[in-house]
Amino acid sequence: MQAAERAAWLRLILLPGVGPRTARHLLATFGLPDAIFDAGLSTLLRTVPEPLARLLLQPPSEEVRSAIEATEQWLAAAPDHAFITLADANYPQTLLTTADPPPVLFAVGRVELLNRPSLAIVGSRNATRQGNENAHGFARALAQAGVTIVSGLALGIDASAHSGALAADSDASTVAVLGTGVDVIYPASNRRLTLDVRKRGVVISEFALRTPAITHNFPRRNRIIAGMTRGVLVVEAALRSGSLITARLAADSGRDVFAVPGSIHSPLSKGCHRLIRDGAKLVESAQDVLEELGLTGRPRADADSPPPEPAAHADLLQLVGHDPIDLERLVKESGREPGELVGALLELELTQYVERLPGNRYQRLR
Amino acid sequence: MQAAERAAWLRLILLPGVGPRTARHLLATFGLPDAIFDAGLSTLLRTVPEPLARLLLQPPSEEVRSAIEATEQWLAAAPDHAFITLADANYPQTLLTTADPPPVLFAVGRVELLNRPSLAIVGSRNATRQGNENAHGFARALAQAGVTIVSGLALGIDASAHSGALAADSDASTVAVLGTGVDVIYPASNRRLTLDVRKRGVVISEFALRTPAITHNFPRRNRIIAGMTRGVLVVEAALRSGSLITARLAADSGRDVFAVPGSIHSPLSKGCHRLIRDGAKLVESAQDVLEELGLTGRPRADADSPPPEPAAHADLLQLVGHDPIDLERLVKESGREPGELVGALLELELTQYVERLPGNRYQRLR
Secondary structure (H helix, E strand, O other), rough: OHHHHHHHHHHHHHHOOOOHHHHHHHHHHHOOOOHHHHOOOHHHHOOHHHHHHHHHHOOOOOOOHHHHHHHHHHHHHOEEEEEEEEOOOOOOHHHHHHOOOEEEEEEEEOOOHHHHOOOEEEEOOOHHHHHHHHHHHHHHHHHHHOEEEEEEEOOOHHHHHHHHHOOOOOOOOOOEEEOOOOOOOOOOHHHHHHHHHHHHHHEEEEOOOOOOOOOOOOHHHHHHHHHHOOEEEEEEOOOOOHHHHHHHHHHOOOOEEEEEEOOOOHHHHHHHHHHHOOOOEOOHHHHHHHHHHHOOOOOOOOOOOOOOOHHHHHHHHHOOOOEEEHHHHHHHHHHHHHHHHHHHHHHHHHOOOEEEEEEEEEEEEE | OOHHHHHHHHHHHHHOOOOOOHHHHHHHHHHHHHHHHHHHHHHHHHOOHHHHHHHOOOOOOOHHHHHHHHHHHHHOOOEEEEEEOOOOOOHHHHHHHHOOOOEEEEEEEEEEHHOOOEEEOOOOOOOOOHHHHHHHHHHHHHHHOHHHHHHHEOOOHHHHHHHHHHHHOOOEEEEEEOOOOOOOOOOOOHHHHHHHHHHHHHEEEEOOOOOOOOHHHHHHHHHHHHHOOOEEOOOOOOOOHHHHHHHHHHOOEEEEEEOOOOOOOOHHHHHHHHHHOOOOOOOOOHHHHHHHHHOOOOOOOOOOOOOOOOHHHHHHHHHHOOOOOOOEHHHHHHHHHHHHHHHHHHHHHHHHOOOEEEOEEEEOOO
């Protein structure tokens, strides 16, 4: 991309009063940003109200020109600094299917990660030790299985998720979506982790360089986390929590929502339990997530130890067979009492010898 | 009931090779047990295979006669010893709607509890301290709210549920369903609790007096726990566990299934998590259960104070009357919205002004 074209994109997103929505509206009408700034008043007035049209006609402010210059210097400073627009192939394509994709993204690191199969892992900043360990464990195992882990580089669950992904022996790695400029380190205690993610993963932001930590930018950042992934896993979250908003945004965009359950006495599990009640999938392991995402060929198995041979029910197993058979017929053919039979069938089901089908029918699995 | 009639019931259920299913089949054909034993061979052959017909024609064995005599002595020994048949008003009416109701029940204690709104609380015998505390807490709060707590008087969650219910300041109390005879104390360490439940709640069993603890009788017992309640709450359970069978039986009978989540690292939460994934309702508190059962907002029914006059629903009470009336007709005649009507009926049910009968019919009690 030419510097002039980048300057037009920056002018557009830095214009006071122009958010992603207005920017996309203008782009949809005029095509590239250059065309917006080249248009005359009467043309602009067909698309936007007069105050905005007049604003678009003014030359860029001192502040905007300085931001453009700083961006050019930053891009020239390192080969892994990138400026990605909606029109760019590196732009996360899944984000385009959401209601509010940002017009541009700044990135530091491996931009090719932005279009990998990915999962967001989010949660409380004040996570428990166990919560942090869980986030680390899920992220590591999922990255190991080839899933890029997306999070917000906040303290607590976010940080544990990023570092878990980086601990995997895999190039799936991790994407950090910031609520500040990509050149800002926030919070300061995440300095080392931020440098690590820049180097081995990628850090992105829709906010201009040098944008400091401003409270209301963080919820906006969450829509990117939710929108660029195939699903969101919430590890620990209080009832009123940004993570629940991220999960809600994900559900609204048709993404899967996963939640890790915990003690009913832990305030940081209440958010997860709320999500599960509202339809999120309860997950106990990375394997559960992979299966739900359809990213594993393995049948669902609680494979800590192979199930024991169902010696006690071998006759019943014989009777069930590999074609569906209904309960009534099993009662008749087995001669067992229905209560006892259902118990035996459930045992066989739990040890994955039979599967229960709709309509009280059963089928042998192995 | 006359001793002769009881003797016939006992002969029927004690006959080797006659389970509840065969017994009900015979009862459905002949009416009362007397008629079965009075029938001739040719009549019996129209209903059962020849070996069984010949068995029915033989006089009761020494063993059966001794069991009949022991039962009569036991019934005479205390006013709260009871022998309840399918035809008895004290028989749990909800159990009649299940696939496999036991023909008779032995009971010690307050038999009127068998037809109160009730919830089963079940779980692991090797529960954690927190699991036991949770079972106790849920049971106490639910009993306090007027829900009779049903469980199996096993160690662990069962025992905690019974003692929690007894700790409530309420006459909702608790029902223990045994896998042994009601006169057997098993396990021995539950001796004090068993005596307490006999005195302040009720202990029931489908098994004859003196029946010892036999492994395969316990799963059969579970179908009664599931069948006589409005729902089953599983507090802690391993993946392969009798509690999961109870929950499955409850779901199959259209009862609600509730499960308490826990740490993903606790083997005793895995059963609960499996249930939640399969559609059980995740609950964090007794309040959650009451809301799911539609039992909130009702006044507390205490032993000492009579239930409050249902002033708000006097018109409805009038309409229900002492003969069964179905919901549809009540909707029509009351002119109330169905949702509101069901709420009002529940209130009347919980304050024991009306009784809910199978098939969405209601009847006034007083």
